[in-house]
Amino acid sequence: MTHSTPPHVAILDDEPEIRRMLADALEEAGFRTTCYGRATEFEAGLKRTAPDVCLVDLGLPDRDGLAVVHRLALESGAAIIIISGRAQVQDRVTGLELGADDYIIKPFDPAEVVARIRARLRKGRVETGASSQVAHFAGWRAHFDRYVLVDETGTETPFSHAEGEVLRLFLDSPNRLITRAQMQEALGGAAGESFDRAMDVRISRLRTKLGEDPKNPRLIKTIYGAGYIFLGEVRWA
Template sequence: MTPQKSLITILDDSPEIREMLSTALQDAGYDTKSFGRSGDFERAIRTLSPDVCLVDLGLPDKDGLALVNRLALESGAAVIIISGRNLVQDKIIGLELGADDYITKPFETAEVVARVRALLRRNTQKTVETASQVVRFSGWTADFEQYRLTDENGKTQDLSHAESKVLRIFLDAPNRLITRDQIFTALDQTAGENFDRAIDVRVSRLRTKLRDDPQNPQIIKTIYGAGYIFIGNVES
């Protein structure tokens, strides 16, 4: 039986960019579906199960950042922003809202294909790991298949794709120093001049969901100049 190809969706209002990305990704062995408007994309996503969503922020009918946040929380797909906005603040906001990566225009299609491949490789490795998809720790339960976090009173909240990956890294190595470089390498991302800030943003979002006081954290402790230590008993 021929293995099913990964599906990559492309949302960009430029027909030229959609065609360029579709061709490059199909040549790399992926299936693609392209959309020029967020409305068409949102209707289609109800029945599609993409593995990676490429999203432009400059959409004609909706704020791209709001769509990124919804995809990160609801779809379980990895999200890569592709945008002409190249300010550091735009990148930080995109990561805060749950994007897994941020590529600025103009770009080389080979770079996009490489980053898509890296995200899919990371997800495949997670799928074949023997580690449990449900992990209990410090009064919390993390369900990595459902991207869901549950407290000891049964209250649930969604984890974004990016947040779940960072949490998994911590849970796989409790009570040990995890450096920012280790996190970035584990996420298969391309380091840039602001990668420290990108990691800090994701850890901050995770702390908020774990109700871990950033001034006196009891679960994720910052070791200044070194990285982080995840404190707690972890049960599979």
């Protein structure tokens, strides 16, 4: 049996003292952390594990931090929070447009970072069924307290928090069209190509985990030019 594991936060910052400060504050608050000082190490780490949240500094020694954020938004299911000494409005706007979910300016209080992460992990849960943590549908169980999908044989497949936000949105509104605009409003993030691509990545990964035929999915249907519909009966427990 898989036990509940705390959310995993990946920290990318080239300053060791900031990495330690963030890791100490987050671990004291009950999170798991992994720290990286360079973008190359961070991207290699993402191939081994899928964090729920990525804290990314923009001033990196080996890569443009905004390029890292943009790639994360397109390829990762994690929530992205920029931590940077760049305080200009344009930097914040650019970071959010490229797919970041939040932007924190240095210097900061570690408690604020913990609070922002907790808020980000709560965001996207609509009120319907919000108190329920297990959804039953089409032979599957989705455990939102443990971030796992369980099939009819009992096999467990983990999903990230960001993938879970999308899945919960579908399961809370089955058999109803959900437009891109509704997804953006519910899940946050800057509207535009980066958001659309991030949603495409998350939905593609969910389809794979649900064993869907990518050319003819039976559960998550794309309505071209409109949005998506989740087909099926859903029971919350």
